[in-house]
Amino acid sequence: MFTSEPSLAQRIERMIADTPIIDPHTHIRCDQPNAPDLASLMSDHGVQTELRAVGMPAADFSSDLPADERVRRTIPYLRKMRNTATSWCLYRIFRDLFDFFDPDLTESNYRDLFDAVAKTGQDPTWAPTVLGERCHIETVVTSLGNRSKDPAKNPANVLFKLDAHYLFSPGAATDLAPFFTGRTTKGEYYEVLVQLLGERPATTEALSRLLRDWLDRTITGPVRFASTDLPIGQRFLPPDEIQTHRVLTQAATNGSLSDQDIDILVRFVTWQVLGWHHDHQRALQVTVGAESFIGDGKSIPRFQESWTSEMARAFHHFGNARFDLLMASDVLTHETAILARQFPNVYASGYWGHNFFPATIEKIFGMRVQMAPMTKVGGFLSDASYVEWTYGKLQVVKKAVAASLSHLVTSGYYEETDLPALLHQILHDTPRDLYNLGPA
Numbered sequence: 001m002f003t004s005e006p007s008l009a010q011r012i013e014r015m016i017a018d019t020p021i022i023d024p025h026t027h028i029r030c031d032q033p034n035a036p037d038l039a040s041l042m043s044d045h046g047v048q049t050e051l052r053a054v055g056m057p058a059a060d061f062s063s064d065l066p067a068d069e070r071v072r073r074t075i076p077y078l079r080k081m082r083n084t085a086t087s088w089c090l091y092r093i094f095r096d097l098f099d100f101f102d103p104d105l106t107e108s109n110y111r112d113l114f115d116a117v118a119k120t121g122q123d124p125t126w127a128p129t130v131l132g133e134r135c136h137i138e139t140v141v142t143s144l145g146n147r148s149k150d151p152a153k154n155p156a157n158v159l160f161k162l163d164a165h166y167l168f169s170p171g172a173a174t175d176l177a178p179f180f181t182g183r184t185t186k187g188e189y190y191e192v193l194v195q196l197l198g199e200r201p202a203t204t205e206a207l208s209r210l211l212r213d214w215l216d217r218t219i220t221g222p223v224r225f226a227s228t229d230l231p232i233g234q235r236f237l238p239p240d241e242i243q244t245h246r247v248l249t250q251a252a253t254n255g256s257l258s259d260q261d262i263d264i265l266v267r268f269v270t271w272q273v274l275g276w277h278h279d280h281q282r283a284l285q286v287t288v289g290a291e292s293f294i295g296d297g298k299s300i301p302r303f304q305e306s307w308t309s310e311m312a313r314a315f316h317h318f319g320n321a322r323f324d325l326l327m328a329s330d331v332l333t334h335e336t337a338i339l340a341r342q343f344p345n346v347y348a349s350g351y352w353g354h355n356f357f358p359a360t361i362e363k364i365f366g367m368r369v370q371m372a373p374m375t376k377v378g379g380f381l382s383d384a385s386y387v388e389w390t391y392g393k394l395q396v397v398k399k400a401v402a403a404s405l406s407h408l409v410t411s412g413y414y415e416e417t418d419l420p421a422l423l424h425q426i427l428h429d430t431p432r433d434l435y436n437l438g439p440a
Contacts, residue, residue: 048138202252236314289329328353349378361400
């Protein structure tokens, strides 16, 4: 019997499958790491975005509907997005994890899949099986707000990041879990600081001290670093100490603050948080390159010509802090690769948001590994809410990275024997060292 030899790309996929991986950006909840039902599995942001794009009514997404009914209402629209990479990822999850081999989900075949997902949703061994045996993922990082109150549900290989979005961008972010959720207005910013810090700071010195003490207490133990989603129009800029003192004096005496006053306060807080990272030689994960709240809340990729040069000054100023840039803008990926090439404390990782598609991943990976040292590049992050999506997204990255490296090998830039060490560095060692994810 004759069998064909695996192609170069297939051999590289096998190398990736044999490489231990660290996933430094997820939203997996320790209390429910598995999708509890098929409707939840299909609630991934990318799936829902495309379902809305093909006309699925908003009412059909309602969590008030039974899971079975939500799935049935999705089926006609799922066919209309069957060509996309998101759909490929979803059906790869169906096939590989739940033995669903039909080309489409239909009214007549969804029930067995529905029951299979419900079964694994209650299985405490499912998450470690998917992450460990199927993905070869060694360490997962999720948001601090996803830590379980039951210590037994927080595995040793799950570490945490502080999602500090509200501190940096109160006009865009709405919470700072687990410290509070549901803050929806920028005008509450000072009161949020009071709640968070336990005092009403009336001077810049007091606010700086309280912020740094809070970060000391918070980013410690299994909480290894902070992250923030930065609107494309926002920069890390030096504060105006005199104006900040005026705003704090006004706020401490229960005076109302204008949006401009809050912007002054945000700039000061941002600078103090960056200063803490500089002093403690910590990493800050920054997601950028998108504009949100377009129309009814949609997000689009964006870049601004001045972003790189203005942010580079802050990266230089806080030279002991480490900045990992996760880009949603294809345009900015080239510029951030150059930053990682030139600045010792700037890194470029993953394929975030609007960049998570095979064609862009293949392009971005090939660009980064040729531009920046491999110790400055992170190769994978899933942004997943359930372990099943960690698996699915890893399959997308595996194929795209293999295609990119295959081209570089056949073009003569790498030898095939060079690749295992490169993959181990980018998929494991870089995120481990960047984020202090080794043993405490």
